[in-house]
Amino acid sequence: VESRNVEGFLKAAEELHYADLAAVFENLDDEERSFFTAHISIDRFPEILAELPDTLIEETLERFDAKAQQDILGQLLDDDRADILQDVSAEARQRYLALLQPEDMEATRSLMRYDEDTAGGRMTTQVARITSDMTVKQVLEVLRDDINSTESLARIYVVDDQGHLMGKVRLRHLTFSPWDTPITEIMQEVDITILATADQEEAAQMFSKYDMTVLPVVDEFNHLLGIITHDDVLEILEEESTEDIEKMSGIAGETSEETYLNTSxxxxxxxxxxxxxxxxxxxxxxxxxxxxxxxxxxxxxxxxxxxxxxxxxxxxxxxxxxxxxxxxxxxxxxxxxxxxxxxxxxxxxxxxxxxxxxxxxxxxxxxxxxxxxxxxxxxxxxxxxxxxxxxxxxxxxxxxxxxxxxxxxxxxxxxxxxxxxxxxxxxxxxxxxxxxxxxxxxxxxxxx
Amino acid sequence: VESRNVEGFLKAAEELHYADLAAVFENLDDEERSFFTAHISIDRFPEILAELPDTLIEETLERFDAKAQQDILGQLLDDDRADILQDVSAEARQRYLALLQPEDMEATRSLMRYDEDTAGGRMTTQVARITSDMTVKQVLEVLRDDINSTESLARIYVVDDQGHLMGKVRLRHLTFSPWDTPITEIMQEVDITILATADQEEAAQMFSKYDMTVLPVVDEFNHLLGIITHDDVLEILEEESTEDIEKMSGIAGETSEETYLNTSxxxxxxxxxxxxxxxxxxxxxxxxxxxxxxxxxxxxxxxxxxxxxxxxxxxxxxxxxxxxxxxxxxxxxxxxxxxxxxxxxxxxxxxxxxxxxxxxxxxxxxxxxxxxxxxxxxxxxxxxxxxxxxxxxxxxxxxxxxxxxxxxxxxxxxxxxxxxxxxxxxxxxxxxxxxxxxxxxxxxxxxx
Known part of the structure; x- marks a missing residue:
């Protein structure tokens, strides 16, 4: 970036993982960040944005015009989008929400109802839902459209017409069953769920105790609200350990998402x-x-x-x-x-x-x-x-x-x-x- | 267990998750443990054993005869088996190895070559491997037998005939592609791998930085040796945080796998x-x-x-x-x-x-x-x-x-x-x- 070698920089950036790009961006000065946002493909920003520390988010989004903001916010996973909107000023939050598609806006608002450090605040609502009267063939047809929009297809959840959680189906069982198999035949029981209002630490403890990949989040009536995935849990564990270690040394306040050297x-x-x-x-x-x-x-x-x-x-x-x-x-x-x-x-x-x-x-x-x-x-x-x-x-x-x-x-x-x-x-x-x-x-x- | 209400106990045990059963077992006295091992179905012991603290493993296995030991060891995931064999006495290790099927024995021995706290020591070798000249149909036929034996089908790895890692295929792309699609068409590049000799902490850091589900482990020639999955990473993170916190308070020695109250x-x-x-x-x-x-x-x-x-x-x-x-x-x-x-x-x-x-x-x-x-x-x-x-x-x-x-x-x-x-x-x-x-x-x- 420093040498303004545009082509070389862009070529290198293309091959970088978004987490690395976010780390690079965090360490740039103001002018270099403008150069970065102007030249990196806009398709990469949703992922980069989700990796940035809270304090950088609004500043970064404001480097784009409303159209680009709409694109970036629209492409974000809904749990990341809710997290991001919780970290910007009230004024910006209203403005960004107004840019969203109606269904995205609703999903985001409902996620924002839960505190950031509860199971509900951590979950994504993008989960594959099917009903028990379907066959494998019907399910596959429904899921085909979701192949890129669903954060995890590793578990597919069966719900009734009121949205109550009935069971789960694994993608591998769909893949290896004849097309006319009724879902009820390959559906498995869901033993372990978590309430949306539960503390995020509880979710992390269940994950590690029960070796889970995906943890379904429900309300008190057992309606399926969303899922917590393993990458959420890694973040929770890291946050909670850092918080414990810092508190144990008499360091007060919220654990910073910024790195040690970037904290003022x-x-x-x-x-x-x-x-x-x-x-x-x-x-x-x-x-x-x-x-x-x-x-x-x-x-x-x-x-x-x-x-x-x-x-x-x-x-x-x-x-x-x-x-x-x-x-x-x-x-x-x-x-x-x-x-x-x-x-x-x-x-x-x-x-x-x-x-x-x-x-x-x-x-x-x-x-x-x-x-x-x-x-x-x-x-x-x-x-x-x-x-x-x-x-x-x-x-x-x-x-x-x-x-x-x-x-x-x-x-x-x-x-x-x-x-x-x-x-x-x-x-x-x-x-x-x-x-x-x-x-x-x-x-x-x-x-x- | 205490009331010797066999039927009631067995019924309750059937519905318990293996992690909970392991916790129950850990808190029993000697006589109660004998009762437990005599009455719980032997099929549940591989998973229970993998959850027990190191110091209890040999004692527990010795409650079974050689035939039962063979069954239990044979059913274990190979990374769990290697961990378990690393925690028993040298005499028992030889005896248990001799009970294994030749291919299990070889896989276990090769895992045991790596230190417990390296990527190689943590990985499982049970991973789906295919070659790039196959079609989707051929792959599905090969994988059908693996449906229960492979720890993770979320990623399927493509290797050449010398076992070099070529790329990966996602189960969802297999599921939703026509049967005659060549694998090369849906194969994706593998950007991130880890050396088997790398520290387990490095693996955990890569997981959380790059939001991974599965991390392929390779040797210096890029041969695919195995994979590290998210549940391994949760264990690593918990171990490393506990170790850091304890060392920071002047507590020496290995972090105990036993709970605080069960440590003498x-x-x-x-x-x-x-x-x-x-x-x-x-x-x-x-x-x-x-x-x-x-x-x-x-x-x-x-x-x-x-x-x-x-x-x-x-x-x-x-x-x-x-x-x-x-x-x-x-x-x-x-x-x-x-x-x-x-x-x-x-x-x-x-x-x-x-x-x-x-x-x-x-x-x-x-x-x-x-x-x-x-x-x-x-x-x-x-x-x-x-x-x-x-x-x-x-x-x-x-x-x-x-x-x-x-x-x-x-x-x-x-x-x-x-x-x-x-x-x-x-x-x-x-x-x-x-x-x-x-x-x-x-x-x-x-x-x-």
Missing amino acids: IGTHFKRRFPWLFVLAVLAISSGYVMLRFEHVLSSIFLLALYLPMVVAAGGNTGGQAATMVIRAMSLGELEPGSTFKVILKELSLGLLLGLIMGASIAAITIFILPAFNPQLPEGISYTIFALAVSVSLAVQIAVSTLSGALLPIGARAIKLDPAVVAAPAITTLVDIFGMVIYFTAARTILGL | IGTHFKRRFPWLFVLAVLAISSGYVMLRFEHVLSSIFLLALYLPMVVAAGGNTGGQAATMVIRAMSLGELEPGSTFKVILKELSLGLLLGLIMGASIAAITIFILPAFNPQLPEGISYTIFALAVSVSLAVQIAVSTLSGALLPIGARAIKLDPAVVAAPAITTLVDIFGMVIYFTAARTILGL
Whole structure:
């Protein structure tokens, strides 16, 4: 594009996959994008548009005149079209909708009724529908027209005259059955469907649990509304994993569809600042605990040597426990009824980890520390000092492990996303516990 | 199962999906499992077995006699069979291989040559192959026998007589073309293939980038070896995300195929202890820094109020930066060449976050702290104290953000998995920096 070598560029573009073309387009500057839209065949834009990040869509469509916009929007798959129209300004949405054919407009409007992150918001309504009174020959005649317009012919659905889902037929059974076979003979039962209002994550979990290719979406009366296909599910899984991972690191806001490098500094800042600020203010509580225990630390300043370790061990074990529990929840492994089992498991683990870590640190303190000849006040032996450190470490680890497991469960119980209470929030919280535990144990065991 | 209500149980089991049956089986005790294997139809076990976690497979197969083992292994899809044989003991593997039909044995052996986490290890060799000199009628005759044995008829591949991949044909085009159409007329080009030795993550990335249903796997001479289907990709994505998330929380070892609740305390312990121990020992360095700066802290103990905040803010910003970079890497967004852009972005962000956080904390210190009437030594005003705290906070945030971004990039450069240097490792490291930065700033600015 840069060298304005029109022919070379167009030739290369012709051979590129639309996903690659979209990536190229995203990385161009304004002038280069104008060149791109002016020279690439308009037939390729529906697919390119569907791959672009939300924020680029309206800008890109506005590079075309109304006639071209009509062509592009008309050629889009209806689920992609609904997604795109949900991402543009209200004014543009009205204008684009008015350009559509009446049946496309209706289908798009009905898809837009569902939230983007529900099964209904993800589905396509372009699905092959037949009735059970047909023969194989009749079905093939009906489907012949759909050969290019139906996103998936891998499953063909049988509906009654009110649109209720009756069963499914596989293309291979149509292909290999005599033409006069009644559909009822090769029709199979549909075991698994999803409600249009269900969360997209549920759809993804069903796909991966049941190894599905196509998942039919129905309303509460079992009317077939559309299907979710495997490429929708890949997108859902990627979105949900990224969202979980980001939330678990204290990054706020919607997962961006733009790549890391194309996201502006401002957007990065807006997503990172809020938790950072809240956690910093909370962390002052840890400092306050330290201030209150000034006399303990002043009497044996050597306690400072282990303070960061005890505090940090809590953050690490709490974070591990939270991660295990949050991941198990998002894979659908933890029913709300299993809370007690989780508590039992993490409490045992916390005690086990605490005991072994405590014993290791005690051994290091007793056998290695004296070699550095540090200052301990009269009457306090290395053994009793090691005991104080180890006991507080063990208690801190046990408390943190349990907190790490309980916080996400508690968050879910009050309908918060478990991922937001992960590592950073837990670390900040158990830092405060850690200070209290450490200084209290030191004061009690060392008699300060 | 528990009530030994054989008929009721068998009836319920008949209607259950194999994935649900596998989940039921996993949660049974030994005696109940014997009952299960004795009563459930043997035809259902191939699919159930493929869904069970690795550790249960051999135990479950050994509940059957050799004849039944032969039936079950023979009915398995060949990619599932190879996976299963890779998960049993060497002795059992030889015994099971000997039970197979010669052609199954050969296919299984050739699949087992590839690592489980490569494209070759994931593929199935059961794919429809035809040659380009056939007509639609001939192809349909050949495929009729494959109707149940081929994992996916959605794509049918055209190969030459040496097995080189020539093109693909869609079932729908076979179905809707006249019988005498030559295959060359409806054959389409295959743009995208993957090498059998490529990492499974690469296969998953290609699937989601190019919206594929089936990805052909080839060797370096473009011989068609097999295909990867969408259900393989869902498994890969789930595995890889779980692995990333766990590594990012300092959890070591292979991602378990067993559910959280079914994983033993011992296994949980083994996966959590190593990092915990290493990080605890490293955290003693932070304590050592604190010991060395005893005089600074003793002169103005009020510094303790902000110490945990400055240290923790580094962990939080470092963790956020690392998460963004690691996720961008695993989505394939960051080429090795873009390191400089990442540095520039994170440095700007670190400075911006540091300045704004520093200014906020300075404001809190100057306007709110005096109300609590804390002890500051003669000659040190709230303003200069606030300056010391803010400067160290800003520097700590800038340094941590940059470290958080650079560590994963560095890890990748030396062929380590970037995810292992995430949050816990970075937190421990920037804790040490934080102590040094805080006390150095305090000493310099407050003249201690």
